[in-house]
Amino acid sequence: MKYFKLLLSFALAIGIFFTLNNKLGSIPPLGKFLNPYTGVWQNETDESISGEILIPGLIDKVTVHYDAQLIPHVFAQNDLDLYRAQGYLTAKHRLWQMEFQTYAAAGRLSEILGEDALTYDRQERRRGMVYGAEQTIKKMSEDSDLQFTQAYAEGVNSYVNQLESKDLPVEYKLLDYKPEAWSPKKTALLLMYMTRMLAGGDEDIENTNALRLFGKERFDLLFPDFFDLIDPIIPKETDWNFIDVPQTSNPFNEPVLDSIAETIDKPDPNYGSNNWAVSGEKSYSGNAILANDPHLGLNLPSIWFVMQLKTPNHNAFGATLPGALAIIIGFNEYISWGQTNATRDVVDWYKIEFNEDRTKYRYNNAWKDVTYRIEEIKIKGKASFKDSVRYTHHGPVVYDKNFKSDREKAGYAMKWIGHIGGNGQRTFLDLNKSKNYTDYLQALTHYTAPAQNFIFASTEGDIALWVQGKLPNKWEGQGKFIMDGSLPENDWQSFIPQAFNAHTKNPARGFVSSANQHPVDEAYPFYVYNDGYETYRNRVINSYFSAKDEFNIQDFKDLHNNNYNLKASELMPYMLETMDISNLTAEEKIIFDEAKAWKYNNDIDEVGPSIWKQWYGKLYNMVWDEFDIEGTALDAPSTYQTIYLLKNKGEDAFMDIIKTPKKETAKDLFLLSFKEAANRLMEIKLEEGNYIWVNYKGTYAGHLLQGLPAFSRFDIPIGGGRNIVNATSENWGPSWRMIVEMTSPPTALGIYPGGQSGNPGSKYYDNFIDDWAAGKYHQLNFLQSDIATDVIISTQTLTPIKE
Amino acid sequence: MRTNTTNFIATIFLAIILSLVLPWWSVMIAALATGLLIPLKKIAVFFTPFLAILLFWAFYSFMLSSANDFTLAKRISVLLPLGGNPYLLILVTGIIGGIAAGFAAIFGKQLSLAIKKD
Numbered sequence: 001m002k003y004f005k006l007l008l009s010f011a012l013a014i015g016i017f018f019t020l021n022n023k024l025g026s027i028p029p030l031g032k033f034l035n036p037y038t039g040v041w042q043n044e045t046d047e048s049i050s051g052e053i054l055i056p057g058l059i060d061k062v063t064v065h066y067d068a069q070l071i072p073h074v075f076a077q078n079d080l081d082l083y084r085a086q087g088y089l090t091a092k093h094r095l096w097q098m099e100f101q102t103y104a105a106a107g108r109l110s111e112i113l114g115e116d117a118l119t120y121d122r123q124e125r126r127r128g129m130v131y132g133a134e135q136t137i138k139k140m141s142e143d144s145d146l147q148f149t150q151a152y153a154e155g156v157n158s159y160v161n162q163l164e165s166k167d168l169p170v171e172y173k174l175l176d177y178k179p180e181a182w183s184p185k186k187t188a189l190l191l192m193y194m195t196r197m198l199a200g201g202d203e204d205i206e207n208t209n210a211l212r213l214f215g216k217e218r219f220d221l222l223f224p225d226f227f228d229l230i231d232p233i234i235p236k237e238t239d240w241n242f243i244d245v246p247q248t249s250n251p252f253n254e255p256v257l258d259s260i261a262e263t264i265d266k267p268d269p270n271y272g273s274n275n276w277a278v279s280g281e282k283s284y285s286g287n288a289i290l291a292n293d294p295h296l297g298l299n300l301p302s303i304w305f306v307m308q309l310k311t312p313n314h315n316a317f318g319a320t321l322p323g324a325l326a327i328i329i330g331f332n333e334y335i336s337w338g339q340t341n342a343t344r345d346v347v348d349w350y351k352i353e354f355n356e357d358r359t360k361y362r363y364n365n366a367w368k369d370v371t372y373r374i375e376e377i378k379i380k381g382k383a384s385f386k387d388s389v390r391y392t393h394h395g396p397v398v399y400d401k402n403f404k405s406d407r408e409k410a411g412y413a414m415k416w417i418g419h420i421g422g423n424g425q426r427t428f429l430d431l432n433k434s435k436n437y438t439d440y441l442q443a444l445t446h447y448t449a450p451a452q453n454f455i456f457a458s459t460e461g462d463i464a465l466w467v468q469g470k471l472p473n474k475w476e477g478q479g480k481f482i483m484d485g486s487l488p489e490n491d492w493q494s495f496i497p498q499a500f501n502a503h504t505k506n507p508a509r510g511f512v513s514s515a516n517q518h519p520v521d522e523a524y525p526f527y528v529y530n531d532g533y534e535t536y537r538n539r540v541i542n543s544y545f546s547a548k549d550e551f552n553i554q555d556f557k558d559l560h561n562n563n564y565n566l567k568a569s570e571l572m573p574y575m576l577e578t579m580d581i582s583n584l585t586a587e588e589k590i591i592f593d594e595a596k597a598w599k600y601n602n603d604i605d606e607v608g609p610s611i612w613k614q615w616y617g618k619l620y621n622m623v624w625d626e627f628d629i630e631g632t633a634l635d636a637p638s639t640y641q642t643i644y645l646l647k648n649k650g651e652d653a654f655m656d657i658i659k660t661p662k663k664e665t666a667k668d669l670f671l672l673s674f675k676e677a678a679n680r681l682m683e684i685k686l687e688e689g690n691y692i693w694v695n696y697k698g699t700y701a702g703h704l705l706q707g708l709p710a711f712s713r714f715d716i717p718i719g720g721g722r723n724i725v726n727a728t729s730e731n732w733g734p735s736w737r738m739i740v741e742m743t744s745p746p747t748a749l750g751i752y753p754g755g756q757s758g759n760p761g762s763k764y765y766d767n768f769i770d771d772w773a774a775g776k777y778h779q780l781n782f783l784q785s786d787i788a789t790d791v792i793i794s795t796q797t798l799t800p801i802k803e
Numbered sequence: 804m805r806t807n808t809t810n811f812i813a814t815i816f817l818a819i820i821l822s823l824v825l826p827w828w829s830v831m832i833a834a835l836a837t838g839l840l841i842p843l844k845k846i847a848v849f850f851t852p853f854l855a856i857l858l859f860w861a862f863y864s865f866m867l868s869s870a871n872d873f874t875l876a877k878r879i880s881v882l883l884p885l886g887g888n889p890y891l892l893i894l895v896t897g898i899i900g901g902i903a904a905g906f907a908a909i910f911g912k913q914l915s916l917a918i919k920k921d
Binding site for chain 2 (some may be wrong): 002003005006012013016017021022030031032034035036037038040041042043044045046153165170219247378475709710711757760761762763765
């Protein structure tokens with residue numbers, strides 16, 4: 001009996017141990033997680049930012065001053081120490097995030113999250129993310145700056161190595177895993193992560209389906225290469241005569257009209273950005289002024305980490321990407337720079353015809369060998385999954401009978417700029433040191449992808465904008481639809497020589513700007529077509545700068561925070577006028593009058609923006625009901641073209657709702673969609689009390705880990721919206737607002753919706769959000785020497801370990 | 804009663820010492836040891852170390868968290884979910900530690916009985 005009791009009590013004790021030491025489903029290991037000496041209670045603190053830290057590998061002492069925003073101002077004696085310190089400090093404040101993003105890029109989330117992430121991981125592997133990172137590392141190795149990437153990696157690792165389990169970021173404790181060593185490959189993966197986010201989209205398959213279903217004439221009406229009205233990034237009057245390389249000649253072959261049911265995940269088409277700069281002549285002070293606000297997903301920890309990086313030879317300040325070296329968007333003593341995404345079609349799909357045993361594919365009337373890449377995906381708590389991906393000279397065969405396709409002997413291969421490899425890192429290292437326009441231009445020549453509109457202003461008074469990326473010189477129409485992969489003329493034949501990328505320097509109008517619109521008009525001698533270009537923000541920005549002669553910092557702030565809804569203003573008055581309102585109910589009439597009273601600003605306390613969003617959303621779905629076909633991947637036309645058709649071709653057959661016997665016109669749809677929208681708005685009013693814009697929109701910053709509510713911020717009070725200069729929608733928006741006046745040294749403002757710390761237990765985790773939402777900025781303290789000024793709250797010294 | 808107090812104090816003392824070198828389950832070792840060396844009777848076998856560790860963990864958590872305005876505790880209390888109440892999280896923390904200690908102590912007691920009678 002007593003042995004029975006002994007055994008029983010032993011089993012109980014062991015059982016309790018295992019229960020509290022292991023993750024149960026989504027419940028963290030409670031003993032590990034909650035104990036006060038190694039669990040989350042140890043994260044209940046701000047990072048230590050004083051004292052002396054010994055860092056192996058440093059050549060000299062590095063001084064790190066922190067200001068009240070927890071921005072580190074790093075003073076190193078040489079570049080190697082600078083980037084080693086950047087790695088160390090970024091890891092110190094953002095370790096979990098920087099590692100998690102590279103796991104996501106590499107298709108390794110199953111290792112952390114288990115089998116649920118397997119489909120995602122397979123997709124990223126088949127997209128060639130790791131392959132692309134390997135090509136990037138090869139390119140970096142050819143340049144001497146791999147040593148800096150290596151120093152950065154060692155800096156990260158010197159932080160990781162001295163971490164005790166109690167110091168692990170809270171997400172590691174929650175998911176019960178540990179950080180691994182950082183390496184240059186992880187930096188390359190982070191760059192791939194950005195390339196996927198910003199240049200990983202295409203509509204080839206959707207376009208192909210639409211072309212097959214509707215025919216060429218109808219397709220061209222819905223998806224024109226250029227809209228009737230565009231205001232391109234590079235001014236229309238630009239003379240392109242200096243370009244002496246012709247566009248690739250058109251082989252006039254037919255697209256492959258296959259039907260494909262579903263496609264891999266695409267980046268959010270709402271990612272976009274604004275940048276603009278005015279010349280000295282248009283500036284209140286005679287100094288050029290530059291602004292940038294990249295619109296990305298609003299996440300916590302934020303995608304940006306702000307730093308000052310100084311050596312005796314250069315002094316740069318701005319936003320960094322955790323995982324990448326140097327300042328990405330910022331300024332130094334002489335220049336400032338920023339980016340918006342330069343959407344261009346750099347993803348193309350080729351139909352591949354395999355031989356009997358799928359070891360070869362047809363190309364140029366012969367059989368060519370496929371190569372294999374075995375992707376081993378480790379899964380938490382399970383055996384690994386092995387996926388063998390066939391590679392052609394185009395790129396990986398993403399869709400085949402093993403993945404999202406059931407064709408026995410065919411597949412679709414992806415040609416992507418992300419697979420070519422480029423040393424984008426070099427561009428930023430060089431920009432950080434650039435002193436003038438010539439240096440900036442030289443820095444850009446290394447840049448491959450994702451293509452960006454690099455804006456520039458200097459203390460010398462120059463302003464410029466280059467649409468920079470490695471861009472294929474395509475034949476007319478190439479890559480709009482799925483191409484036959486066996487025909488050599490369908491391959492990318494060459495790239496546009498870098499010097500012929502579209503650009504403008506000191507244009508006569510006195511300002512440069514970009515907002516993801518068409519880079520150029522049809523006069524540009526290379527093939528460019530509408531690849532999802534933005535059509536509203538750019539027109540608001542350009543008319544703002546054309547409206548008067550002189551601009552000051554307040555004007556720049558006002559434009560960042562401009563809530564004018566040009567899109568709504570181009571359709572809603574027309575709908576309100578033409579719609580038959582004779583049989584609206586009393587409640588509907590109230591909403592109609594509210595809509596009429598709206599001045600088209602998406603301010604937080606307006607109801608107009610909510611009415612517009614409901615109404616247009618319903619209307620859009622009614623117009624494009626033809627695109628709602630089960631088992632066929634399709635994208636409905638753009639907002640711009642939809643509005644154009646509604647106003648100019650209101651009797652077109654597309655306006656008809658197929659399900660109803662009646663032949664509807666645009667005018668009918670206005671009323672039908674209005675009634676549905678009004679109905680929904682009244683429901684919202686019942687449920688939520690009102691439908692004012694701030695509540696209707698509900699902007700939030702979600703934690704990177706599936707938006708964990710505990711670590712997220714909800715109901716952020718900010719206006720704006722999609723296609724508005726203040727592009728803040730539900731979960732994306734201006735992720736870093738920066739204004740730099742090119743005084744000597746430059747004077748700058750900046751803010752982002754997050755905080756410098758990645759620790760949800762720190763007061764610096766989300767402390768910028770309220771000021772950001774209110775349209776406020778923080779002065780960026782651009783220190784000129786390593787002597788701490790009164791803006792510095794604490795100093796930490798990184799010291800070499802003596803041999 | 805005196806043995807209870809001795810056990811209580813010894814458990815806390817041992818747990819604090821062991822926590823410097825061992826992971827969270829140091830409280831189980833501490834309670835096992837005191838259960839073995841300072842045997843208690845009936846429900847006190849479980850509840851004395853339970854209370855000792857509950858107080859130790861709750862007090863320590865409170866100290867750490869109150870110094871930081873309960874910033875993280877409020878968030879973790881949304882996560883678990885405990886309604887965002889940091890004090891409830893502190894209590895749950897104590898109970899988790901207490902349960903682990905209590906069961907380890909029962910085993911310690913049984914072990915002491917087995918050794919004694921042989």
